[in-house]
Amino acid sequence: MSSVTAIKEGMPRQKGSGAPRMKSEERRELILAAASGVFGERGYVGTTTDAVAKAAGVSQPYVVRMFGTKSALFEAVLQRSLGTLLREFRREIAAQGRATPELPGCIGRCYVELLSDRGLLLSLMQGFMLGADPEVGPIVRAGFLEVYRVLRDEGGFSPEQAADFLAEGMMINTLVALRMGADFDTDRDARELIEGTMPAKASMLRDLART
């Protein structure tokens, strides 16, 4: 079929080396993890499906076909992030016991640990900023309230404790989004603010902003 038929030939697949054929579920998780990072960094609108594809090491049409639309991909990322957050909170509650005096501090540490999964908290926060969107809005409102209920009903937080905890969380999210950690070593006020907000794990913010 080489020459005579003038139809254009795709000259494909010379990656003779171990072509890493993968099951679609593995690819799905790979793409979700990559998308979480990109959405967290650039926001929903600022993220291109091509950037996600490159971060995941696949082609752009593959990303779109697997999730249908960019919007569906973002919602899958949100569900994944929220699911991880709730699971970790519940694990901590189970470990420390409901309404123990140590629990708030433990869940706080737990929250900060989640920062190591670059993109998890930031993609959620980017979702919160889309509250006015008729499709994403209801999802993120419900997710936020679910976190509140887990703290109050399963963790035994008082409403005020839960609200204060969430306020601290939003502050941390904001400092991360701002990349305030980049100024940790060079700006006294930045350092004081970060250490005042998360005394234990201040250095984590600095290292996070290095990237």
Next chain:
Amino acid sequence: MSSVTAIKEGMPRQKGSGAPRMKSEERRELILAAASGVFGERGYVGTTTDAVAKAAGVSQPYVVRMFGTKSALFEAVLQRSLGTLLREFRREIAAQGRATPELPGCIGRCYVELLSDRGLLLSLMQGFMLGADPEVGPIVRAGFLEVYRVLRDEGGFSPEQAADFLAEGMMINTLVALRMGADFDTDRDARELIEGTMPAKASMLRDLART
């Protein structure tokens, strides 16, 4: 291509009514106010210069020419919002006196009042989410730290007081971005969370989300 003269004619200026010719500084303020609302609602990337133009009642090229680029327009909006915020805080500090016990509560009320200027706090928050941007990032970090310094140095807040105040502010911003006020009347938990966060002015969030 209907008629003989194929050249398309620009048929201009039939607005015979009072053409509201305006000085460019008035237009500038009009556009900034409109842009503040649109950027606050849709974020930087999600906002089109055409949407800003329509909100301000002018044409899209006019917006671009007046500010040069969309990015410059956004930075002007940020400076305007930050300027208003700092001015109001300083006014409150001057009225109540530095480091008085009433001051934190007064500045808190002052902050919530700023919500009536739809878009002011939200456009700032949208700016915070751009912290990774090499151009906007330094600007918003500097702005955030300036607010912190005003509270601490001019208001006499302790570092911890200032950090707690900012955390509450970020929580309020998040609730506004989420449009959580939309569920105020229909969801017990949403109402409890809002009232736990801003006891005095909870209804303001509800009314704000009605739009």
Next chain:
DNA sequence: CTCCGTTGTAATCATCCGATTACAACATAC
């Protein structure tokens, strides 16, 4: 009046991006 700077718009361009199509390479069943 004419001249000219300011205020404003219509039309258009170039680029980016999500989505679609068509197809290639592999895997498994028969």
Next chain:
DNA sequence: GTATGTTGTAATCGGATGATTACAACGGAG
């Protein structure tokens, strides 16, 4: 072997959007 489903990509399309150009209407100075 052949048939069929799965995994993956190259090429491309159509719409959106920031920016540019060219031009029109006003208003004050002389």
